Amino acid sequence: MAEIFVLAEHRQGQLRDITFEMLTKARELAEKTNADLTAVLLGKNVREHAKNLVEYAKRVLLVEDDKLEHFNSDAYQKVLSHIFKERKPILTVIGHTSYGVELAPRLAAALNVPLATDCIDLAFEGDALTVTRQMYGGKVNVKAVLRKAEGYMVTVRQAAFQVQKPPTPSNGEIEEIPSPLTEEITTKRFLQYVLPPPGGVDITAAEVLVGIGRGIKDQSNIPIVEELAKSIGGVLACSRPIVDKGWLPSDRQVGISGKTVKPKLYIALGISGAFQHVLGMKNSDLIIAVNKDPKAPIFSFSDYGIVEDLFKIVPPLRNKINELKAQKT
Amino acid sequence: MDIIVCVKHVPETAEAELKIDASGKTIEKTGLVFDINEWDDYALEEAVRIKEKFSGTVTAITVGPEDSDSTLRKCLARGADKAIRLTDLKFTNSDAYATAKILYSIIKNLHFDLILTGAQAGDDGSAVVGPVLAGLLGVPHATMVKKIEFGEGKAVVNRELEGGLEERLEVKLPAVFTVQTGINEPRYVSIMGIRKAMQKEIRVMGLADIGLNESEVGEAGSWLKIEKLYVPPVEKQAEFLQGSPDEIATKIIEILKSRGLV
Ligand SMILES: Cc1cc2nc3c(=O)[nH]c(=O)nc-3n(C[C@H](O)[C@H](O)[C@H](O)COP(=O)(O)OP(=O)(O)OC[C@H]3O[C@@H](n4cnc5c(N)ncnc54)[C@H](O)[C@@H]3O)c2cc1C
Ligand SMILES: Nc1ncnc2c1ncn2[C@@H]1O[C@H](COP(=O)(O)O)[C@@H](O)[C@H]1O
Numbered sequence: 001m002a003e004i005f006v007l008a009e010h011r012q013g014q015l016r017d018i019t020f021e022m023l024t025k026a027r028e029l030a031e032k033t034n035a036d037l038t039a040v041l042l043g044k045n046v047r048e049h050a051k052n053l054v055e056y057a058k059r060v061l062l063v064e065d066d067k068l069e070h071f072n073s074d075a076y077q078k079v080l081s082h083i084f085k086e087r088k089p090i091l092t093v094i095g096h097t098s099y100g101v102e103l104a105p106r107l108a109a110a111l112n113v114p115l116a117t118d119c120i121d122l123a124f125e126g127d128a129l130t131v132t133r134q135m136y137g138g139k140v141n142v143k144a145v146l147r148k149a150e151g152y153m154v155t156v157r158q159a160a161f162q163v164q165k166p167p168t169p170s171n172g173e174i175e176e177i178p179s180p181l182t183e184e185i186t187t188k189r190f191l192q193y194v195l196p197p198p199g200g201v202d203i204t205a206a207e208v209l210v211g212i213g214r215g216i217k218d219q220s221n222i223p224i225v226e227e228l229a230k231s232i233g234g235v236l237a238c239s240r241p242i243v244d245k246g247w248l249p250s251d252r253q254v255g256i257s258g259k260t261v262k263p264k265l266y267i268a269l270g271i272s273g274a275f276q277h278v279l280g281m282k283n284s285d286l287i288i289a290v291n292k293d294p295k296a297p298i299f300s301f302s303d304y305g306i307v308e309d310l311f312k313i314v315p316p317l318r319n320k321i322n323e324l325k326a327q328k329t
Numbered sequence: 330m331d332i333i334v335c336v337k338h339v340p341e342t343a344e345a346e347l348k349i350d351a352s353g354k355t356i357e358k359t360g361l362v363f364d365i366n367e368w369d370d371y372a373l374e375e376a377v378r379i380k381e382k383f384s385g386t387v388t389a390i391t392v393g394p395e396d397s398d399s400t401l402r403k404c405l406a407r408g409a410d411k412a413i414r415l416t417d418l419k420f421t422n423s424d425a426y427a428t429a430k431i432l433y434s435i436i437k438n439l440h441f442d443l444i445l446t447g448a449q450a451g452d453d454g455s456a457v458v459g460p461v462l463a464g465l466l467g468v469p470h471a472t473m474v475k476k477i478e479f480g481e482g483k484a485v486v487n488r489e490l491e492g493g494l495e496e497r498l499e500v501k502l503p504a505v506f507t508v509q510t511g512i513n514e515p516r517y518v519s520i521m522g523i524r525k526a527m528q529k530e531i532r533v534m535g536l537a538d539i540g541l542n543e544s545e546v547g548e549a550g551s552w553l554k555i556e557k558l559y560v561p562p563v564e565k566q567a568e569f570l571q572g573s574p575d576e577i578a579t580k581i582i583e584i585l586k587s588r589g590l591v
Binding site: 011070073074096097098099101102105106108109110114115116117118130131133134135136137138139140141142143144145146147186187188189190191192193194195196208214232240241243244245246250251253256257258259260264265272282285286287288289292293295297299300301302303304305306307308312313316317319320321324325 | 340342343344346347349356425426429448451452453454455456457459460461463464465469470471472473485487488489490491492493494495496497498499500501510511514551552553554555556557558559560561562563564565566567568569570574575577578579581582584585588590591
């Protein structure tokens, strides 16, 4: 029976959301191609996760080894290569996450399996695999086909697929595979996790966020938006380049490598809407975006859009809010 | 320390209007401004800083057409010692995998202690070249690196995970690291530096010079073949507010009022 593999991703004792997103999409593909859906779980003391995964998959391949306590792509590559050679899955799905990015390209090249990364959709057309991905920061979608092969590999974008439990739990079996790792991996060793510095401001607790992006152009412009944030009773947040440049501290960053926020109001000023940012704010109750570029991807995630120079909108907006407040008191 | 930096010459697209060309498989490039890929800018800066601290050389390499020279010149002006451009008509339509093979066939003949690439190219966003290159060279790699320190025959790096979390790894050298933005603050180039860089030589090589087979590059040597480009469907189309800035501000206030937000 043909198999579709999903690599379960977990960290610090938790299965990560991407695992279930991948299982949902892969189940659809498995049904269409008449293949078995197999979750592959590597780690130390992770049997509990396996019990969770059998609800979604026909089978869980479990490899437990002390040497797999922390994610290490070199260790994972050895184990997965071993399993691949035996089972030859027609498709392997891995998260386009910090783990998947470290693992998938080198693994695919070593196994000579074609890989497409950061996919937002995938489908078999006969025995060909076509994928949808994005280019130019989300401004263009691409439909691409992978080079014909017996097996394919993809990494998929986080939150591209919505988790759906199978109508009836799959009740899969757990199949344990002895670890093929004979010695410690010495090329690359995990030392420790490094937590973000304790922040002064918790943007996840704010009801109103004014998010600024590269469109702010210069650090000297920040007081202008800060004033707006203040008058509206909100807090300043930002996209990654603002933190990279050191204009705001990292605790203000919204997105995949920053914070996930869900305020009542998110005003995006000069933010293009790259998915790494959007993932962190798209569930806000109300999103208003100001951007000079009518094609900016942020507009397809916003309730209201304003195609204008942010510096023309911010001052009158601030003034009107201040007027309103003055009237009330 | 001898360091190789892989750099890509990419169009700046954040503020540009993109048009899909007649073939439907790429965008129209005329009118777009090209520059060094954002992530590679940080990689190059990191390489130059390491060189300044430990001495050695920095070599910038790109796979691309002749106009990529401006990106290589920028690297030379910023402190790279040598520059190599790999150019061949046969390289057209190479994806990240084929590009990694092209880079490998020249780099395998060079001495290096460290190779830096960007975490991803801003145009295709593959995040593939660095780790594949490392695999071909048979050296360790770490992706999305935000800090590099050196020990005896090894480096200790911070890798970025999600949500602000990082992990510290010890990696044997030589190695390939893919650099994440924010690792440093790339310096500006002085006019003097640019002038000096104009005199430096850029080595240009093609398919035959690097001993690769035609079938290993271009579309034939790629994992991915682009079928078509299209404008992304909108998830939820924003309602656009029109008018003068003043009128727009009034409209925003009305919306906020109706939601009890002001
Ligand atoms: C692994 C990884 C993790 C990442 N994590 C994050 C993350 O957590 N958060 C994050 O934000 N990004 C993250 N990024 C970066 C992300 O890919 C984008 O590069 C980034 O979000 C772009 O920020 P931006 O929108 O501010 O800048 P740009 O994309 O440069 O956009 C600037 C926008 O401002 C507009 N503009 C310019 N001037 C004006 C003006 N005067 N008025 C109005 N509009 C104007 C432009 O039209 C443009 O749309 C990550 C990337 C990677 C690879
Ligand atoms: N054409 C190229 N020439 C040189 N280096 C490249 C090229 N394409 C990609 N790279 C390097 O590989 C990194 C990741 O690119 P990608 O895998 O395409 O996302 C880039 O940041 C560059 O450092």
